Amino acid sequence: MKKVTLGRTGLEVSALCLGTMTWGSQNTMDEGHAQIDMALDHGITFMDTAEMYPVAPVTAETVGHTEAIIGEWFARTGRRDEVVLASKITGENGGFVRDGGGINPDSIRTAVEGSLRRLKTDVIDLYQFHWPNRGSYHFRKNWTYDPSGQDRAATLAHMHETLETLQELVTAGKIRHFGLSNETAWGTSQWLRLAEEKGLPRVQSIQNEYSLLCRLYDLDLAELGVNEDVTLLAYTPLAAGLLSGKYAGDVTPEGTRRARIADLGGRITPRVWAAVSAYLGVAKDHGLDPVQMAIAFVAQRPFPVIPIIGATSTAQLQTVLGAADLVLSDQVLADIEAVHQAHPMPF
Numbered sequence: 001m002k003k004v005t006l007g008r009t010g011l012e013v014s015a016l017c018l019g020t021m022t023w024g025s026q027n028t029m030d031e032g033h034a035q036i037d038m039a040l041d042h043g044i045t046f047m048d049t050a051e052m053y054p055v056a057p058v059t060a061e062t063v064g065h066t067e068a069i070i071g072e073w074f075a076r077t078g079r080r081d082e083v084v085l086a087s088k089i090t091g092e093n094g095g096f097v098r099d100g101g102g103i104n105p106d107s108i109r110t111a112v113e114g115s116l117r118r119l120k121t122d123v124i125d126l127y128q129f130h131w132p133n134r135g136s137y138h139f140r141k142n143w144t145y146d147p148s149g150q151d152r153a154a155t156l157a158h159m160h161e162t163l164e165t166l167q168e169l170v171t172a173g174k175i176r177h178f179g180l181s182n183e184t185a186w187g188t189s190q191w192l193r194l195a196e197e198k199g200l201p202r203v204q205s206i207q208n209e210y211s212l213l214c215r216l217y218d219l220d221l222a223e224l225g226v227n228e229d230v231t232l233l234a235y236t237p238l239a240a241g242l243l244s245g246k247y248a249g250d251v252t253p254e255g256t257r258r259a260r261i262a263d264l265g266g267r268i269t270p271r272v273w274a275a276v277s278a279y280l281g282v283a284k285d286h287g288l289d290p291v292q293m294a295i296a297f298v299a300q301r302p303f304p305v306i307p308i309i310g311a312t313s314t315a316q317l318q319t320v321l322g323a324a325d326l327v328l329s330d331q332v333l334a335d336i337e338a339v340h341q342a343h344p345m346p347f
Helices: 029-041 065-077 091-096 105-119 152-171 185-198 220-228 272-285 290-299 314-325 330-342
Strands: 003-005 012-014 017-019 046-048 084-089 124-129 175-181 203-207 231-234 305-309
Touching (some): 029 065, 029 314, 065 105, 105 124, 105 152, 124 152, 152 175, 185 220, 290 314
Parallel strands (some): 084 124, 124 175, 175 203
16 A cells, blocks of 8 residues: 655555544444454554544443554554554543543643553554644534634643643653644644744644545645645545445435434535535446545545545445545546535535
Protein backbone atom coordinates (compact mmCIF):
# COMPACT_ATOMS: atom_id res chain seq x y z
CA MET A 1 0.00 0.00 0.00
CA LYS A 2 1.16 3.53 -0.75
CA LYS A 3 2.78 5.36 2.15
CA VAL A 4 2.38 9.06 3.02
CA THR A 5 4.11 11.32 5.53
CA LEU A 6 2.09 12.29 8.59
CA GLY A 7 2.39 16.06 9.04
CA ARG A 8 6.00 16.99 9.72
CA THR A 9 6.60 13.99 11.98
CA GLY A 10 8.74 12.12 9.47
CA LEU A 11 6.53 9.09 10.10
CA GLU A 12 5.63 7.18 6.95
CA VAL A 13 2.17 5.69 7.38
CA SER A 14 -0.23 3.82 5.12
CA ALA A 15 -2.44 5.93 2.86
CA LEU A 16 -5.47 4.53 4.69
CA CYS A 17 -5.95 4.50 8.47
CA LEU A 18 -7.88 1.73 10.21
CA GLY A 19 -10.71 3.09 12.34
CA THR A 20 -11.84 1.12 15.37
CA MET A 21 -14.85 2.86 16.88
CA THR A 22 -17.28 -0.06 16.51
CA TRP A 23 -15.14 -2.56 18.42
CA GLY A 24 -16.81 -3.29 21.71
CA SER A 25 -20.34 -2.37 20.61
CA GLN A 26 -21.09 -3.55 17.07
CA ASN A 27 -18.02 -5.81 17.01
CA THR A 28 -16.64 -8.36 19.45
CA MET A 29 -12.99 -8.57 20.46
CA ASP A 30 -12.41 -11.47 18.08
CA GLU A 31 -13.97 -9.52 15.21
CA GLY A 32 -11.81 -6.50 15.99
CA HIS A 33 -8.69 -8.67 16.03
CA ALA A 34 -9.66 -10.24 12.70
CA GLN A 35 -9.97 -6.76 11.20
CA ILE A 36 -6.51 -5.76 12.46
CA ASP A 37 -5.03 -8.95 11.01
CA MET A 38 -6.64 -8.35 7.63
CA ALA A 39 -5.68 -4.67 7.56
CA LEU A 40 -2.03 -5.36 8.31
CA ASP A 41 -1.97 -8.14 5.72
CA HIS A 42 -3.05 -5.50 3.16
CA GLY A 43 -0.41 -2.97 4.16
CA ILE A 44 -2.22 -0.85 6.76
CA THR A 45 0.27 0.50 9.29
CA PHE A 46 -1.84 3.26 10.88
CA MET A 47 -4.64 2.74 13.40
CA ASP A 48 -6.89 5.27 15.17
CA THR A 49 -8.85 4.91 18.38
CA ALA A 50 -10.03 7.01 21.36
CA GLU A 51 -10.63 6.64 25.06
CA MET A 52 -14.39 7.16 24.60
CA TYR A 53 -14.81 4.41 21.98
CA PRO A 54 -16.87 2.42 21.09
CA VAL A 55 -19.65 4.59 19.68
CA ALA A 56 -23.15 3.92 18.31
CA PRO A 57 -23.91 4.91 20.98
CA VAL A 58 -21.28 6.09 23.48
CA THR A 59 -22.15 4.86 26.98
CA ALA A 60 -20.46 5.13 30.36
CA GLU A 61 -20.42 1.32 30.52
CA THR A 62 -18.44 0.82 27.30
CA VAL A 63 -15.94 3.70 27.18
CA GLY A 64 -12.43 2.35 26.88
CA HIS A 65 -13.47 -1.04 25.53
CA THR A 66 -12.05 -0.37 22.06
CA GLU A 67 -8.63 0.51 23.44
CA ALA A 68 -8.74 -2.63 25.55
CA ILE A 69 -9.48 -4.75 22.47
CA ILE A 70 -6.48 -3.24 20.69
CA GLY A 71 -4.33 -3.78 23.78
CA GLU A 72 -5.26 -7.46 23.87
CA TRP A 73 -4.21 -7.77 20.21
CA PHE A 74 -0.84 -6.18 20.96
CA ALA A 75 -0.37 -8.54 23.92
CA ARG A 76 -1.40 -11.61 21.93
CA THR A 77 0.64 -10.90 18.80
CA GLY A 78 3.62 -8.87 19.98
CA ARG A 79 3.23 -6.69 16.84
CA ARG A 80 3.00 -3.27 18.47
CA ASP A 81 6.03 -2.04 16.55
CA GLU A 82 4.26 -2.62 13.22
CA VAL A 83 1.56 -0.03 13.95
CA VAL A 84 1.55 3.77 14.18
CA LEU A 85 -1.07 4.20 16.89
CA ALA A 86 -3.32 7.24 17.38
CA SER A 87 -5.70 7.85 20.26
CA LYS A 88 -7.62 10.77 21.76
CA ILE A 89 -8.61 12.44 25.00
CA THR A 90 -12.36 12.91 25.04
CA GLY A 91 -12.80 16.64 25.64
CA GLU A 92 -16.22 18.17 26.08
CA ASN A 93 -17.83 14.72 26.08
CA GLY A 94 -15.75 13.82 29.13
CA GLY A 95 -18.78 13.18 31.30
CA PHE A 96 -18.80 9.66 29.91
CA VAL A 97 -15.20 9.16 30.99
CA ARG A 98 -14.45 11.49 33.90
CA ASP A 99 -16.37 14.47 35.30
CA GLY A 100 -17.02 16.42 32.13
CA GLY A 101 -14.37 18.99 33.02
CA GLY A 102 -12.92 19.06 29.53
CA ILE A 103 -9.27 19.01 28.55
CA ASN A 104 -6.78 20.38 31.08
CA PRO A 105 -3.33 19.36 32.36
CA ASP A 106 -4.72 16.96 34.97
CA SER A 107 -7.23 15.31 32.65
CA ILE A 108 -4.56 14.89 29.95
CA ARG A 109 -2.21 13.09 32.35
CA THR A 110 -5.04 10.90 33.64
CA ALA A 111 -6.31 10.11 30.15
CA VAL A 112 -2.87 9.23 28.78
CA GLU A 113 -2.18 6.86 31.67
CA GLY A 114 -5.58 5.20 31.20
CA SER A 115 -5.07 4.78 27.47
CA LEU A 116 -1.57 3.39 27.88
CA ARG A 117 -2.86 0.87 30.40
CA ARG A 118 -5.77 -0.29 28.22
CA LEU A 119 -3.65 -0.34 25.06
CA LYS A 120 -0.89 -2.28 26.82
CA THR A 121 1.78 -0.09 25.31
CA ASP A 122 4.43 2.32 26.57
CA VAL A 123 3.77 5.09 24.04
CA ILE A 124 1.02 6.58 21.87
CA ASP A 125 2.41 7.76 18.54
CA LEU A 126 -0.23 10.44 17.88
CA TYR A 127 -2.24 11.88 20.77
CA GLN A 128 -5.25 13.96 19.75
CA PHE A 129 -7.66 16.34 21.46
CA HIS A 130 -11.05 14.90 20.47
CA TRP A 131 -12.97 18.18 20.77
CA PRO A 132 -12.04 21.78 21.67
CA ASN A 133 -13.14 22.88 25.14
CA ARG A 134 -14.74 25.94 23.58
CA GLY A 135 -16.87 23.78 21.27
CA SER A 136 -16.97 23.86 17.47
CA TYR A 137 -19.24 23.63 14.46
CA HIS A 138 -18.90 19.90 13.80
CA PHE A 139 -21.62 17.24 13.97
CA ARG A 140 -24.24 19.51 12.42
CA LYS A 141 -23.59 22.34 14.87
CA ASN A 142 -22.55 24.42 11.85
CA TRP A 143 -26.20 25.40 11.32
CA THR A 144 -26.33 27.32 14.61
CA TYR A 145 -22.64 27.96 15.27
CA ASP A 146 -22.02 31.14 17.28
CA PRO A 147 -18.44 31.85 18.46
CA SER A 148 -19.29 35.29 19.86
CA GLY A 149 -19.19 34.10 23.48
CA GLN A 150 -15.67 32.76 23.30
CA ASP A 151 -13.01 34.17 25.63
CA ARG A 152 -9.89 34.57 23.49
CA ALA A 153 -7.50 35.10 26.38
CA ALA A 154 -8.81 32.05 28.25
CA THR A 155 -8.62 29.93 25.11
CA LEU A 156 -5.01 30.91 24.43
CA ALA A 157 -4.04 30.33 28.08
CA HIS A 158 -5.63 26.88 27.88
CA MET A 159 -3.73 26.10 24.69
CA HIS A 160 -0.44 27.16 26.24
CA GLU A 161 -0.81 25.15 29.44
CA THR A 162 -1.97 22.01 27.65
CA LEU A 163 0.87 22.22 25.13
CA GLU A 164 3.28 22.40 28.07
CA THR A 165 1.64 19.28 29.51
CA LEU A 166 2.01 17.51 26.18
CA GLN A 167 5.69 18.46 26.13
CA GLU A 168 6.11 16.84 29.56
CA LEU A 169 4.55 13.66 28.19
CA VAL A 170 6.74 13.73 25.07
CA THR A 171 9.82 14.15 27.26
CA ALA A 172 8.64 11.25 29.43
CA GLY A 173 8.29 9.08 26.31
CA LYS A 174 4.55 8.50 26.75
CA ILE A 175 3.41 10.24 23.57
CA ARG A 176 5.30 11.15 20.41
CA HIS A 177 3.20 13.66 18.47
CA PHE A 178 0.13 15.89 18.85
CA GLY A 179 -3.01 16.15 16.75
CA LEU A 180 -6.40 17.84 16.87
CA SER A 181 -9.92 16.72 16.09
CA ASN A 182 -13.15 18.58 15.34
CA GLU A 183 -11.20 21.85 15.22
CA THR A 184 -11.49 25.04 13.20
CA ALA A 185 -9.04 26.97 11.04
CA TRP A 186 -8.62 29.70 13.66
CA GLY A 187 -8.12 27.19 16.45
CA THR A 188 -5.57 25.18 14.51
CA SER A 189 -3.66 28.30 13.52
CA GLN A 190 -3.39 29.36 17.17
CA TRP A 191 -2.14 25.94 18.27
CA LEU A 192 0.49 26.17 15.53
CA ARG A 193 1.49 29.72 16.42
CA LEU A 194 1.91 29.00 20.12
CA ALA A 195 3.87 25.82 19.47
CA GLU A 196 6.27 27.69 17.20
CA GLU A 197 6.68 30.62 19.58
CA LYS A 198 7.18 28.50 22.69
CA GLY A 199 9.01 25.50 21.23
CA LEU A 200 6.17 23.14 22.18
CA PRO A 201 4.61 20.15 20.36
CA ARG A 202 3.34 21.08 16.92
CA VAL A 203 -0.03 20.12 15.47
CA GLN A 204 0.66 17.34 12.98
CA SER A 205 -2.87 16.33 12.07
CA ILE A 206 -6.51 17.29 12.37
CA GLN A 207 -9.21 14.64 12.48
CA ASN A 208 -12.39 16.16 11.04
CA GLU A 209 -15.35 14.75 9.16
CA TYR A 210 -14.91 14.70 5.40
CA SER A 211 -16.76 12.88 2.63
CA LEU A 212 -18.59 13.46 -0.62
CA LEU A 213 -21.51 14.63 1.51
CA CYS A 214 -19.56 16.72 4.05
CA ARG A 215 -16.98 19.07 2.55
CA LEU A 216 -16.64 21.84 5.13
CA TYR A 217 -12.86 21.29 5.08
CA ASP A 218 -12.44 22.31 1.44
CA LEU A 219 -11.79 26.01 2.01
CA ASP A 220 -9.85 27.59 4.89
CA LEU A 221 -8.76 24.37 6.57
CA ALA A 222 -7.57 22.90 3.28
CA GLU A 223 -5.40 25.97 2.70
CA LEU A 224 -4.02 25.70 6.22
CA GLY A 225 -3.30 22.01 5.73
CA VAL A 226 -1.34 22.63 2.54
CA ASN A 227 0.71 25.54 3.82
CA GLU A 228 1.38 24.18 7.32
CA ASP A 229 1.74 20.48 6.49
CA VAL A 230 -1.13 19.46 8.73
CA THR A 231 -2.63 16.16 7.60
CA LEU A 232 -6.39 15.73 7.59
CA LEU A 233 -7.43 12.40 9.10
CA ALA A 234 -10.81 12.22 7.40
CA TYR A 235 -13.35 10.42 9.52
CA THR A 236 -16.62 9.01 8.20
CA PRO A 237 -15.56 9.09 4.53
CA LEU A 238 -18.65 6.99 3.76
CA ALA A 239 -20.94 9.42 5.63
CA ALA A 240 -21.82 6.81 8.26
CA GLY A 241 -22.61 4.29 5.52
CA LEU A 242 -24.87 6.50 3.42
CA LEU A 243 -22.47 6.42 0.48
CA SER A 244 -22.42 2.62 0.44
CA GLY A 245 -26.01 2.66 -0.78
CA LYS A 246 -27.23 0.33 1.97
CA TYR A 247 -29.75 2.91 3.22
CA ALA A 248 -30.93 3.91 -0.26
CA GLY A 249 -34.69 4.18 -0.43
CA ASP A 250 -34.71 5.20 3.25
CA VAL A 251 -34.38 1.61 4.48
CA THR A 252 -32.62 0.50 7.65
CA PRO A 253 -31.00 -2.96 7.43
CA GLU A 254 -30.80 -4.92 10.66
CA GLY A 255 -27.49 -4.66 12.50
CA THR A 256 -26.42 -1.38 10.86
CA ARG A 257 -25.48 1.81 12.65
CA ARG A 258 -28.78 3.37 11.64
CA ALA A 259 -30.58 0.62 13.55
CA ARG A 260 -28.84 2.01 16.64
CA ILE A 261 -28.88 5.74 15.76
CA ALA A 262 -31.91 6.52 13.60
CA ASP A 263 -30.73 9.84 12.16
CA LEU A 264 -27.05 8.83 11.87
CA GLY A 265 -25.98 11.82 13.92
CA GLY A 266 -28.09 14.31 11.98
CA ARG A 267 -27.04 13.01 8.56
CA ILE A 268 -30.53 11.80 7.62
CA THR A 269 -32.34 14.77 6.09
CA PRO A 270 -34.93 15.16 3.31
CA ARG A 271 -32.16 16.41 1.00
CA VAL A 272 -29.63 13.64 1.59
CA TRP A 273 -31.36 10.96 -0.47
CA ALA A 274 -31.13 12.84 -3.77
CA ALA A 275 -27.44 13.49 -3.16
CA VAL A 276 -26.75 9.86 -2.27
CA SER A 277 -28.64 8.69 -5.35
CA ALA A 278 -26.62 11.02 -7.57
CA TYR A 279 -23.28 9.79 -6.24
CA LEU A 280 -24.39 6.17 -6.56
CA GLY A 281 -25.28 7.03 -10.15
CA VAL A 282 -21.78 8.32 -10.85
CA ALA A 283 -20.29 5.09 -9.52
CA LYS A 284 -22.65 2.98 -11.62
CA ASP A 285 -21.99 5.01 -14.77
CA HIS A 286 -18.25 4.40 -14.44
CA GLY A 287 -18.42 0.79 -13.29
CA LEU A 288 -17.07 1.60 -9.83
CA ASP A 289 -17.92 0.25 -6.42
CA PRO A 290 -19.54 3.23 -4.64
CA VAL A 291 -17.65 2.54 -1.40
CA GLN A 292 -14.31 2.48 -3.15
CA MET A 293 -15.16 5.57 -5.20
CA ALA A 294 -16.09 7.54 -2.08
CA ILE A 295 -12.88 6.65 -0.26
CA ALA A 296 -10.66 7.16 -3.31
CA PHE A 297 -12.19 10.61 -3.77
CA VAL A 298 -11.12 11.61 -0.27
CA ALA A 299 -7.63 10.18 -0.75
CA GLN A 300 -7.17 12.22 -3.98
CA ARG A 301 -8.03 15.62 -2.56
CA PRO A 302 -5.47 18.41 -3.20
CA PHE A 303 -4.39 18.69 0.44
CA PRO A 304 -2.64 16.31 2.87
CA VAL A 305 -5.26 13.71 3.79
CA ILE A 306 -5.61 10.14 5.02
CA PRO A 307 -9.10 8.58 5.03
CA ILE A 308 -10.00 6.69 8.19
CA ILE A 309 -11.72 3.51 7.06
CA GLY A 310 -13.98 1.34 9.18
CA ALA A 311 -16.13 -1.75 8.86
CA THR A 312 -18.28 -4.03 10.95
CA SER A 313 -17.20 -7.20 9.13
CA THR A 314 -14.12 -8.49 7.36
CA ALA A 315 -16.18 -8.73 4.16
CA GLN A 316 -16.90 -5.00 4.35
CA LEU A 317 -13.26 -4.31 5.20
CA GLN A 318 -12.12 -6.27 2.15
CA THR A 319 -14.21 -3.99 -0.07
CA VAL A 320 -12.96 -0.85 1.64
CA LEU A 321 -9.33 -1.90 1.30
CA GLY A 322 -9.86 -2.10 -2.45
CA ALA A 323 -9.93 1.69 -2.52
CA ALA A 324 -6.22 1.88 -1.75
CA ASP A 325 -5.15 1.33 -5.36
CA LEU A 326 -8.04 3.12 -7.06
CA VAL A 327 -7.28 6.35 -8.93
CA LEU A 328 -10.36 8.21 -10.13
CA SER A 329 -10.26 9.54 -13.68
CA ASP A 330 -10.70 13.19 -14.56
CA GLN A 331 -14.16 12.40 -15.91
CA VAL A 332 -15.23 10.72 -12.67
CA LEU A 333 -13.97 13.70 -10.69
CA ALA A 334 -15.82 16.08 -13.02
CA ASP A 335 -19.05 14.13 -12.56
CA ILE A 336 -18.57 14.18 -8.80
CA GLU A 337 -18.11 17.94 -8.81
CA ALA A 338 -21.29 18.36 -10.85
CA VAL A 339 -23.20 16.41 -8.21
CA HIS A 340 -21.58 18.44 -5.44
CA GLN A 341 -22.70 21.71 -7.02
CA ALA A 342 -26.21 20.35 -7.49
CA HIS A 343 -26.46 18.95 -3.96
CA PRO A 344 -24.19 20.99 -1.63
CA MET A 345 -24.28 20.39 2.12
CA PRO A 346 -27.14 17.88 2.16
CA PHE A 347 -26.95 17.55 5.97
